[in-house]
Amino acid sequence: xxxxxxxxxxxVLSLCEARGIMLATAESCTGGxxxxxxxxxxxxxxxxxxxxxxxxxxxxxxxxxxxxxxxDRFGAVSxxxxxxxxxxxxxxSRAGIAISVTGIAGPGGGSADKPVGxxxxxxxxxxxxxxxxxxxxxxxxxxxxxQAACGHALQMLETALSN
Numbered sequence: 001x002x003x004x005x006x007x008x009x010x011x012v013l014s015l016c017e018a019r020g021i022m023l024a025t026a027e028s029c030t031g032g033x034x035x036x037x038x039x040x041x042x043x044x045x046x047x048x049x050x051x052x053x054x055x056x057x058x059x060x061x062x063x064x065x066x067x068x069x070x071x072d073r074f075g076a077v078s079x080x081x082x083x084x085x086x087x088x089x090x091x092x093s094r095a096g097i098a099i100s101v102t103g104i105a106g107p108g109g110g111s112a113d114k115p116v117g118x119x120x121x122x123x124x125x126x127x128x129x130x131x132x133x134x135x136x137x138x139x140x141x142x143x144x145x146x147q148a149a150c151g152h153a154l155q156m157l158e159t160a161l162s163n
Contacts (some may be wrong), residue, residue: 001036001037001040002147002151004032004151005037005147005150005151005154006037006040006041007038008037008151008154008155008158009038009040009041009154010041011158012038012154012157012158012161013038013041013043013044013046013047013048015157015158015161015162016047016097016161016162017046017047019096019118019161020095021047021095021096021097021126022047022048022049022093022094022095022097023038023047023048023049023095023096023097023098023099023157024048024049024051024052024090024092024095024097024098024099025038025050025051025052025088025091025098025099025100025101025153026051026054026064026086026089026091026098026099026100026101026122027051027052027053027054027100027101028051028054028055028060028076028085028100028101028102028103029101029102029103029104029105029119029145029146029149030101030146030149030150030153031053031055031146032051032053033142033146033147033149033150034051034099034101034150034153034154035048035051036039037054037150037154039051044117047059049093049094049095050093051087051097052064052088052089052092054066054085057071057076060076060084060085060088060102063088063092064084064085064087064088064089064092065084065087065088065091065092066084066085066088066149067084071083075114076102077102077103077104077114077118077119077120078102078120078134079120079122079134081102081120082100082101082120082121082122082132082134083100083122083124083130083132084122085100085102085122086098086099086100086123086124086130086132087122087124088123088143089123089124089131090124090126096125096126097123097124097125097126097157097161098122098123098124098125099121099122099123099152099153099156099157100121100122100123100124101119101120101121101122101149101150102119102120103117103118103119103120103145103149104116104117104118104119104144104145105117105119105145105146105149106141106142106145107141107142110134111118115136115148116145117136117138117139117140117145118134118135118136118150119134119135119137119149120132120133120134121133121134121135121149121151121152121153121156123156123157125160131160133156135148135149135152137149
């Protein structure tokens, strides 16, 4: 984990603690990296409630309640799925904030519409509309896409918690 990622993770934990809220993650292409970055830090158990690694569509449905219709219509890598993943993580935890990540880390699996490096993020907070955004990490290998997605997710959490 880079020093920048570690610093962001520490800031997110500090902000959650200051606000008295728990955090949950719902990860697909990052495979638990966000939860790992947070739980690498001693004392994280005071704010990290749980992490869902939902790599398959079935896991997204079973563990997070992502609708089959959403996956059929928009695909696993979409704003709609990222939003439902974040909502599901919030609903299936004691967290007050949840982040989700779903993307194509490569090297295969991309298409003209959804190229390798495309990652969608969802952010859900109790009592607020779910936010989604995407990044295209171009010319990055699988490891770089996953690391960049982890960093971006932590930055989204830090921004949301700072407002």
